[in-house]
Amino acid sequence: MLLRHTTEKEIDRKALTINPAKTCQPVGAMYAALGLHGCLPHSHGSQGCCSYHRSALTRHFKEPVMAATSSFSEGSSVFGGSSNLVTAIETIFTVYEPDIIAVHTTCLSETIGDDLTQIVSKAKEEGKVPDGKLVIHCNTPSYVGTHITGYSNQVSAFVKFFSTTTPKKRNVVNLVAGWMEPSDMREIKRIAKIMEARTILFPDMSGVLDSPLTGKFEMYPPGGTTVQELIATGDSKFTIGLGAYSTEDACVKLENKCKIKFEVMEIPIGLKATDRFITSLSRHANVPVPDELTKERGRLVDLIADNSKYFYGKRVALYGDPDTLIPLVEFLLTLDMRPVYIVTGTPGKHFDESMKELLSKKIPEAKYKSGERADMFQLHQWIKQEPVDLLIGNTYGKYIARDENIPFVRYGFPIADRPGHNYFPHVGYVGSTNLAIQLLEKLLDYQDRNCEEEKVEFQM
Amino acid sequence: MIKFLQGREEQIVTKGGDARELVGGRPSLAGSVSQRACVFCGSRVVLYPIADAVHLVHGPIGCASYTWDIRGSLSSGPELHRSSFSTDLREKHVVFGGEKKLYQSLNELIDKYQPQAAFVYSTCIVGVIGDDVESVCRRMTKEKQIPVIPVMAEGFQGSKKDGYKIACDALFSLIGTDHSKEISPYSINILGDFNLAGELWMLTGYYRKLGIQIVASLTGDGRVKDIRNAHRAALNVVQCSGSMMHLAKRMKETYGIPFMKVSYFGIEDLSDALYEVAGFFKDAHIMEQTQTLVKEELQHLIPALEPYRKALQGKKAAIYVGGAFKAISLVKALRLIGVKTVIAGTQTGNTEDYKLLKAICDDGCILVDDSNPVELSEFVKQTGADLFIGGVKERPIAYKLGIGFCDHNHERKLALAGYEGMLNFAKEVYETVSSPVWQFVNRPNQ
Numbered sequence: 035m036l037l038r039h040t041t042e043k044e045i046d047r048k049a050l051t052i053n054p055a056k057t058c059q060p061v062g063a064m065y066a067a068l069g070l071h072g073c074l075p076h077s078h079g080s081q082g083c084c085s086y087h088r089s090a091l092t093r094h095f096k097e098p099v100m101a102a103t104s105s106f107s108e109g110s111s112v113f114g115g116s117s118n119l120v121t122a123i124e125t126i127f128t129v130y131e132p133d134i135i136a137v138h139t140t141c142l143s144e145t146i147g148d149d150l151t152q153i154v155s156k157a158k159e160e161g162k163v164p165d166g167k168l169v170i171h172c173n174t175p176s177y178v179g180t181h182i183t184g185y186s187n188q189v190s191a192f193v194k195f196f197s198t199t200t201p202k203k204r205n206v207v208n209l210v211a212g213w214m215e216p217s218d219m220r221e222i223k224r225i226a227k228i229m230e231a232r233t234i235l236f237p238d239m240s241g242v243l244d245s246p247l248t249g250k251f252e253m254y255p256p257g258g259t260t261v262q263e264l265i266a267t268g269d270s271k272f273t274i275g276l277g278a279y280s281t282e283d284a285c286v287k288l289e290n291k292c293k294i295k296f297e298v299m300e301i302p303i304g305l306k307a308t309d310r311f312i313t314s315l316s317r318h319a320n321v322p323v324p325d326e327l328t329k330e331r332g333r334l335v336d337l338i339a340d341n342s343k344y345f346y347g348k349r350v351a352l353y354g355d356p357d358t359l360i361p362l363v364e365f366l367l368t369l370d371m372r373p374v375y376i377v378t379g380t381p382g383k384h385f386d387e388s389m390k391e392l393l394s395k396k397i398p399e400a401k402y403k404s405g406e407r408a409d410m411f412q413l414h415q416w417i418k419q420e421p422v423d424l425l426i427g428n429t430y431g432k433y434i435a436r437d438e439n440i441p442f443v444r445y446g447f448p449i450a451d452r453p454g455h456n457y458f459p460h461v462g463y464v465g466s467t468n469l470a471i472q473l474l475e476k477l478l479d480y481q482d483r484n485c486e487e488e489k490v491e492f493q494m
Numbered sequence: 495m496i497k498f499l500q501g502r503e504e505q506i507v508t509k510g511g512d513a514r515e516l517v518g519g520r521p522s523l524a525g526s527v528s529q530r531a532c533v534f535c536g537s538r539v540v541l542y543p544i545a546d547a548v549h550l551v552h553g554p555i556g557c558a559s560y561t562w563d564i565r566g567s568l569s570s571g572p573e574l575h576r577s578s579f580s581t582d583l584r585e586k587h588v589v590f591g592g593e594k595k596l597y598q599s600l601n602e603l604i605d606k607y608q609p610q611a612a613f614v615y616s617t618c619i620v621g622v623i624g625d626d627v628e629s630v631c632r633r634m635t636k637e638k639q640i641p642v643i644p645v646m647a648e649g650f651q652g653s654k655k656d657g658y659k660i661a662c663d664a665l666f667s668l669i670g671t672d673h674s675k676e677i678s679p680y681s682i683n684i685l686g687d688f689n690l691a692g693e694l695w696m697l698t699g700y701y702r703k704l705g706i707q708i709v710a711s712l713t714g715d716g717r718v719k720d721i722r723n724a725h726r727a728a729l730n731v732v733q734c735s736g737s738m739m740h741l742a743k744r745m746k747e748t749y750g751i752p753f754m755k756v757s758y759f760g761i762e763d764l765s766d767a768l769y770e771v772a773g774f775f776k777d778a779h780i781m782e783q784t785q786t787l788v789k790e791e792l793q794h795l796i797p798a799l800e801p802y803r804k805a806l807q808g809k810k811a812a813i814y815v816g817g818a819f820k821a822i823s824l825v826k827a828l829r830l831i832g833v834k835t836v837i838a839g840t841q842t843g844n845t846e847d848y849k850l851l852k853a854i855c856d857d858g859c860i861l862v863d864d865s866n867p868v869e870l871s872e873f874v875k876q877t878g879a880d881l882f883i884g885g886v887k888e889r890p891i892a893y894k895l896g897i898g899f900c901d902h903n904h905e906r907k908l909a910l911a912g913y914e915g916m917l918n919f920a921k922e923v924y925e926t927v928s929s930p931v932w933q934f935v936n937r938p939n940q
Contacts, residue, residue: 049598058556080649082532086560125525142618176554249896251871
């Protein structure tokens, strides 16, 4: 029992966080910046931050993750990190030759009050930024919000620095990707392609964090949204933001800057969320829904019907990020399952309201919590009080799954101990089919392994 | 040839090609894609394996998240070290101070878990906002009657290596505070083994056979009570000298305990280590036991290694690891299985370490301090290495280059120490170098 100290009785906590369901802003900014082609993310802070974020992303994607650091010292913490950043910009353009540097801050550089706008213009004045090269930046104080906030801040910075409106409007829909896997981004592009919708997806980590083995190490893999595409987002007709927490801010900024109307919706996980996404894309790109997609939808419905008796009534506990949890809970309800415990470390009303709307009638016993101390210790205590049939979340759930002997589906960030998330999408009808099959496999494997011997049967 | 970071010329030396010595221990240049970490990281990894203490990270959530269950330091009992505890500082605490939250968190934590001790890690901004962590710890020590130890490890103070030193000081404050353990005259402390993949248990097995008692392990499978009694051992045996030499020196000054530096990795170094420890006690029986043990192990091991040596003969390895001592042992161990080291680099080696490392490498070997992915991949191409030995961030780079990889850091799952470990190492190197997957990759240099 790895978590033998966790008891059924809830302890009263006002300060302590145990086993968080979140991490800090900069890692989100680093992840989003990798979705810009030819970009080197830069962490303005101590060396450890950059090292931890790179390690966390490397463990999850099993891919090289490149980022530079200002390598703060005692001196920088007293006198400010300005000279570190100016030197860093020079070093990076000389040695690593990216097209763009995306600087994000850390708790340290925020607390000592470094002004990135001023430092970056100083570097430009001093001639440290070669012609045609770019430096963008965003603020990501670790003590505000979570990794999702950092992701959102980086994506908003793309709009702030690049989106430009010209008199020439184009019949294009911007798709702002919330925190999802590169495989999900690839799937969204596939859907847009078969719909023949003209879109610009940003950020886009496909082709960056799922690159093939070629025998060559590429510092800047071929994927990622290009600067030209980002500039052109200012001339698009409409913007769809996928995931309120990670994209709404960028959508609002794009509307303010370039007068582009937008709609923020859930990441298309599950049947209903995919329906809404495809309807919206069809309407705003002015294209019909092709037969191919209707058939994919039909196959998903078929799978659900075939297996409804295995899904029915199963109690599920989930944790992770609000933008994925909301559509995931909705999908579980579509499957006739019972999402009973849900926690996210990311604070915000939207999550609480969505949970209330989705669950208050159908699952009156459901418990959910967001923000401070909405951690996995809390979730585990609930599970101890009344068990669940399935656990869904990142790798950190494995201790609970083992201690309580619960089938466990890995979903979210980070997943350090299984491959797959970077290959098989969980969005769209095909992705939702993948996901439903994953849930089924875990449930049925568990039954086969744990039921009485005489009940092991060919046909379940 | 690639462009090196300006001013890095002194940190890259080719043996036999360059007359100059490599200068280690320099701070990283701002803007480098360094593989190095921070002070907090250094102290956290050293203290992490103490399994009956709680480890509370005082700061915003990240530092606790990224060090949650990070290294496979196995425990034979309690698992307290496997959970993540944080004060999760928010903006209001940055403005108004986090001491109150720290006090409250410690209160909740100690009441809930009843640990033997608590370590409180102070992260970057705690130093800047001016929380008096030390005074909160003193107050807690008094109120809860257990040692509550501040680890003042603000990340910006330096590199990982500086964090090791701070961890050593934290351990030192615990040592000498208990006298209740029964101790034999033939006793040692093991310093610098972190029980990755159960390596400590192999070592304790050897020492038990020799009739030597282990008072405390610092810190693999560590226990607070053992550490409090550590000042009463006859000898400190220090592995991974980068992290624990500071503690060994302080214990010598204060308690007069002599120390010796050893490595348990590779046949030569391991046998030397056992003989040196046995020799220290000047006891005929212990020496006899040691000879028997080494003889028996080698009789079994040498023939077992032979097929791997044959298969690997002439292969070339690149090493980029945390400390220089580990690199030295790796060069020797690789040589034993027919593999030549062509790149040897570390994150934290100093100038002296690099002299030793250079001395045991073959001509043409590139020595490098504080490297980055661009350099490393270029060196691999230049030298035609078949194998990379490194940590988490190097693994995917090696694979992208189409060569084998062994983790010699936190993600290692196979014990590589001891005689058994040497055989594991040979198997692991063979498995990755000879994997059929590499035939599907066109390596540009082949």
